[in-house]
Amino acid sequence: MPEIVRTTCPYCGVGCGVIAARLDDSAQWVVRGDPEHPANFGRLCVKGSSLAETLDLDGRLLHPMIGEQTVAWEPALDLVAEKFTAAIAEHGPDSVAFYVSGQLLTEDYYVANKLMKGFIGSGNIDTNSRLCMSSTVAGHVRAFGSDTVPGCYEDLDLADLVVLVGSNTAWCHPVAFQRILAAKARRPDMRIVVVDPRRTATAECADLHLAIRPGTDAILFNGLLAHLRGEEAQVEVGVPLEQIVQFFSWFAETEKTVTVWSQGINQSSSGTDKVDAIINCHLQTGRIGRPGMGPFSLTGQPNAMGGREVGGLANMLAAHMGFDEANVDRVGRFWASERVAAKPGLKAVDMFKAVAESKIKALWVMCTNPAVSMPEADLVRAAIAACPFVVVSECEADTDTARLAHVRLPALTWGEKEGTVTNSERRISRQRPFLPTPGEAKGDWWIMAQVAQRMGFGEAFAWTDTGAIFDEFCRLTAFENHGARDLDLSGLVGADYESIEPIQWPVREPGKGTARLFADGRFYHPDGKARMVDTPPRPPARATDEAFPLILNTGRMRDQWHTMTRTGRAARLAAHAPEPVLQVHPRDAIRFRLADGGLAKVSGRRASVVLRIAFDNGQRPGEVFAPIHWNDRTSSGAVVGTLIDAATDPVSGQPELKQAPVMVEPLDAAWHGVLLSRNPVELPRSFYWAKAAGQAHSIWRLAGEAGEDWPVTAKQWLGADGEWIEFLDPNRGHYRGARLVDGRLDAVLFVFPWATDFSPDWVAAAFGRAAIAGDERATLVAGAPPGGDRGRDKTVCACFNVGLEAIRAAIRDHRLSSAAEVGAMLKAGTNCGSCVPEIRAILAEAAPKVA
Ligand SMILES: Nc1nc2c(c(=O)[nH]1)N[C@H]1C(S)=C(S)[C@@H](COP(=O)(O)OP(=O)(O)OC[C@H]3O[C@@H](n4cnc5c(=O)[nH]c(N)nc54)[C@H](O)[C@@H]3O)O[C@H]1N2
Ligand SMILES: Nc1nc2c(c(=O)[nH]1)N[C@H]1C(S)=C(S)[C@@H](COP(=O)(O)OP(=O)(O)OC[C@H]3O[C@@H](n4cnc5c(=O)[nH]c(N)nc54)[C@H](O)[C@@H]3O)O[C@H]1N2
Numbered sequence: 001m002p003e004i005v006r007t008t009c010p011y012c013g014v015g016c017g018v019i020a021a022r023l024d025d026s027a028q029w030v031v032r033g034d035p036e037h038p039a040n041f042g043r044l045c046v047k048g049s050s051l052a053e054t055l056d057l058d059g060r061l062l063h064p065m066i067g068e069q070t071v072a073w074e075p076a077l078d079l080v081a082e083k084f085t086a087a088i089a090e091h092g093p094d095s096v097a098f099y100v101s102g103q104l105l106t107e108d109y110y111v112a113n114k115l116m117k118g119f120i121g122s123g124n125i126d127t128n129s130r131l132c133m134s135s136t137v138a139g140h141v142r143a144f145g146s147d148t149v150p151g152c153y154e155d156l157d158l159a160d161l162v163v164l165v166g167s168n169t170a171w172c173h174p175v176a177f178q179r180i181l182a183a184k185a186r187r188p189d190m191r192i193v194v195v196d197p198r199r200t201a202t203a204e205c206a207d208l209h210l211a212i213r214p215g216t217d218a219i220l221f222n223g224l225l226a227h228l229r230g231e232e233a234q235v236e237v238g239v240p241l242e243q244i245v246q247f248f249s250w251f252a253e254t255e256k257t258v259t260v261w262s263q264g265i266n267q268s269s270s271g272t273d274k275v276d277a278i279i280n281c282h283l284q285t286g287r288i289g290r291p292g293m294g295p296f297s298l299t300g301q302p303n304a305m306g307g308r309e310v311g312g313l314a315n316m317l318a319a320h321m322g323f324d325e326a327n328v329d330r331v332g333r334f335w336a337s338e339r340v341a342a343k344p345g346l347k348a349v350d351m352f353k354a355v356a357e358s359k360i361k362a363l364w365v366m367c368t369n370p371a372v373s374m375p376e377a378d379l380v381r382a383a384i385a386a387c388p389f390v391v392v393s394e395c396e397a398d399t400d401t402a403r404l405a406h407v408r409l410p411a412l413t414w415g416e417k418e419g420t421v422t423n424s425e426r427r428i429s430r431q432r433p434f435l436p437t438p439g440e441a442k443g444d445w446w447i448m449a450q451v452a453q454r455m456g457f458g459e460a461f462a463w464t465d466t467g468a469i470f471d472e473f474c475r476l477t478a479f480e481n482h483g484a485r486d487l488d489l490s491g492l493v494g495a496d497y498e499s500i501e502p503i504q505w506p507v508r509e510p511g512k513g514t515a516r517l518f519a520d521g522r523f524y525h526p527d528g529k530a531r532m533v534d535t536p537p538r539p540p541a542r543a544t545d546e547a548f549p550l551i552l553n554t555g556r557m558r559d560q561w562h563t564m565t566r567t568g569r570a571a572r573l574a575a576h577a578p579e580p581v582l583q584v585h586p587r588d589a590i591r592f593r594l595a596d597g598g599l600a601k602v603s604g605r606r607a608s609v610v611l612r613i614a615f616d617n618g619q620r621p622g623e624v625f626a627p628i629h630w631n632d633r634t635s636s637g638a639v640v641g642t643l644i645d646a647a648t649d650p651v652s653g654q655p656e657l658k659q660a661p662v663m664v665e666p667l668d669a670a671w672h673g674v675l676l677s678r679n680p681v682e683l684p685r686s687f688y689w690a691k692a693a694g695q696a697h698s699i700w701r702l703a704g705e706a707g708e709d710w711p712v713t714a715k716q717w718l719g720a721d722g723e724w725i726e727f728l729d730p731n732r733g734h735y736r737g738a739r740l741v742d743g744r745l746d747a748v749l750f751v752f753p754w755a756t757d758f759s760p761d762w763v764a765a766a767f768g769r770a771a772i773a774g775d776e777r778a779t780l781v782a783g784a785p786p787g788g789d790r791g792r793d794k795t796v797c798a799c800f801n802v803g804l805e806a807i808r809a810a811i812r813d814h815r816l817s818s819a820a821e822v823g824a825m826l827k828a829g830t831n832c833g834s835c836v837p838e839i840r841a842i843l844a845e846a847a848p849k850v851a
C-alpha cells in the first residue's frame, strides 16, 4: 500500500509544505514539496529536498540516560521532578530555569511555558529566539502595540520594490527568495535592493546593493525617513552618495514596497531601534497591511513564531499577553493556578549569567545547543558544567551541550513527532509523523507533562495527545479576548486537529484566516494608533582596536542548518562547504599575511578558533565572515560564539552576534591531510580537523604543527590490522595509505606538506563498492584519479552534483549568458534553485572573457 503523509519542513521559517511518501513498507521514504501548500506551492530548497537523506538513526539518543547509564523512563522522570522540586523548595521558583527553542512544536512550547510560568511560578523560561527574533518582537510591540507581522508572502509577488536588509534570503529563506525572483522574471520592472555589508548570493541578484558599514542601518533608515518627510539628512554609511540617492528615490516613488529583514538587523545591541527605524518608513508612507507592501520580518526557525505565540520568551506571559495585573489574573483563572509568575524572567544571556553565578540550581535545555550558539559560548559551557543539575532533552546522543548534562532525555524529532508550527506569514501548519518511534524516544510535550505530574501539577497536565494541547492553547487565545489581542484562534477551537489545513492567524471564524492586518489603520495600542519610535543611531557595542583590528560577522551557509545535527548527516549537503572558512578580502589578507586556502587563528578576547582562509572580493576590507555551524563534534575548534562578547540590546536583550572585534593570524602547519573512513575515528592529538559527511564514509580535513611518522600514526588512528596499501615520500612529506578489510575499502589517509583543496572523489566512490579489485588498489593511493585530473572542484549545484569547473567550461565553450541557459545544458539550478545566485556570479565573472 503506498503511504503519503503531508507535513511541514523542519528547517527555516518559510514553512514549506512537504509530502513524505513510500510505495510500501520495504521502500525508502521520498520527500517532495507539497504543491498545495501556500508557503511553497511544491517548491523545496536543497535542504528540504535532502530530508530523506537525514533519517538514519546513527548517533540518536534512544534511551534516557543518567550520566553514562542507560535507564528506564520512570527513574529519569522521577529524578528530574525530584531535583526541580527540591531546588524550588530550598531556593524558590526563580532558582530553576528552562532554555527552549523555536524548533519545538507549538504544543511542546505551550506545555513548557505553562509548567514554568503557570505552575512553578517563575518567568525563567527563555528561548533561542532571544538570539534570533527578540528585537523584532520588541520593535513590533513598540510600534504596533502587539507582536504582529502585518503582511504575507503574496506581498513579495505583488511588490514593485523589495528591500532586503541584513538578510541573505537566497541562502536562508530560499523558497521565499525564489518567489521574489519569479516575480521579477514576470515583471522585470520590479526592483530588488539589498542592504548588507557583504556581497552575498542575495546581493548578486539585486538591482542595487548597498554594502554599508556594519551597524549603520539606523542611520540609513532615519535618513530615508527624513527624505520621505522632505527634510535634509546626513547619511554617512560608507557607500557612495549616488547609491543612497538612488535607493531613497526608488523607495519614495514606489507605493508597493516590502522591506524584509532578518539577522543583520535583529542581532545587534541596537536591534530594536533598527527594526523601528524600518517600520517608521512604512508608517510614514502608510504602506502597511495592504497588498504588495509592508515591513516584513522573516522568522528563522520553523516555529519561531509559534514560540512567540505561546509566550516562550521570558518577558511575555502567554498567548500575546504580558505581565500586567489583569493578564496575570486572566491567565491564572484560565489555568486554574494561583502561582502564575507575576514578573518577567531572565533573558537568555542573563539566564546563563545567573547559571554562572550559581543562582540557578536546576536547568532544563530543550531542542537547542547553547554551548555552540550562545555568545561567550566558552563561558556558557563553563556555567552549564558547574550547574548542580542539568537536563537536556535531545534527539542526538552527543552534542556540545548534551555532553554537559546530568540527565539526557530522548526526544522524538521531525518525521516522528506530531504537532503544529507557525511560519513567517503567521500560517499555522501541521507537522505529522510518518516514521516509527525509535527506541524509547518520546515527544517533548509528553516528557514535560510527565515531570509536571510528578511535581504535583497532575490535573493541569493530563493531556493524552497533542490535539488536546492545541485546543487548550486556542481557547486561551480566545479567552476574554473581545478583539483586544491580535492573536485569536477562536475559529480553531474544537476543530478536527487531524485535518487542519494551513491557515493564517488571527482565525476568528472556522476556516477563515487573515492574510493581512492594519490596513484599516487600527493597531493594538490602547488608543488604537501606531507609534513612530525615536531611533537615534548607536554604533556596535564593541569597537575595533589595535589588538582586535577586524570586525567578525557571523551567519549561515547555504546547505547547513545551525549546529549540523540533521544537515550534517547528508553527503549532498556537505559538498557545498565541507570546512569552516573565514572569508577575507584580499587586501586584508595581504595586511595580515594570510594565504588563500591556508589556516588562520581567529582570536577574540578570551578564546580563539582555527578556520581555513577563503579570499572573497565581496567582503568589505576590515571585515571578515565566519559560519556558525561547526562545533566540537564536527571540528577541532571552530565555535565562533566563543569569540563574541554578550553585548545585548537594552530593550530586547538580543545579543550582538554580527559585529565582534577579532584578530586574525596565519597558522603554519607542518602537514595537511585528508582522511576518509567508513567508521568513526578518534583523532588523538589536538591539531586542526573538520569533519563532513560522505556517502558511506566521513571525510576529515586535517593539519598539524609537528611532523609524524606516518606509517605508524596512520595505523594508530585507523587500526593496524586488515590490508594496508601505502606510498611514502618522506623527503617531500607526502604519505598516502589505504586500509582494506575483507577486500572492502575501510579508510584512506592522504598527507601533504602544504595546504591543498585536494578532493579524492574517485576514492570516495570506492567506499560504495563491496570489494576493490586487485589492479584497482594502486589507484587508491595514486594521489590523482585514474584519468589524470586531480579532481579538485567545488560543488555548486548540490541537487545534480554539478561543480564549478563544469559550469565555467560550459559558459566558456558554449558562450552561455544566463542561469537559464546553464540550467538547460547542465541541469544545474533547475531543481531547488538555491544555487542560481552562485551561477549568476560565475556568469558575471566570466562575462568579460566571453565578450
Ligand atoms: N541555510 C540555512 N538557512 C537558515 C538557517 C541555517 O542555519 N542555514 N537558519 C535559519 C534561522 S534560525 C535564521 S534566524 C535565519 C537567518 O537568516 P539571515 O538573517 O538571512 O542569515 P545570516 O547569515 O545570519 O545573516 C544575514 C546577513 O546579515 C548581514 N549583516 C551583518 N551585519 C550587518 C549589518 O550591520 N547590517 C546589515 N544590513 N546586514 C548585516 C550578514 O552579512 C548576512 O549576510 O536563517 C534561517 N535559515
Ligand atoms: N555567532 C552567531 N551565533 C548565533 C547566530 C548567529 O547568526 N551568529 N544565530 C542565532 C540564531 S538566529 C539561532 S536560531 C540559534 C540556533 O542555535 P541552536 O538552537 O543552538 O542550534 P540547533 O543546531 O538548531 O539546535 C537544535 C538542537 O535540537 C535538537 N533537536 C532537533 N529536533 C528536536 C526535537 O524535536 N526535540 C528536542 N528536544 N531536540 C531536538 C538538535 O539535535 C539540536 O541539537 O543560533 C544563534 N547563534
Ligand code: SF4
Residues within 6 Å of the ligand: 009, 010, 011, 012, 013, 014, 015, 016, 040, 043, 044, 045, 046, 047, 048, 049, 172, 173, 174, 175, 176
Ligand atoms: S525554504 Fe528550504 S529550508 Fe526553508 S522551509 Fe522551505 S524547504 Fe525547508
Ligand SMILES: [Mo]
Residues within 6 Å of the ligand: 131, 132, 133, 300, 301
Ligand atoms: Mo534563528
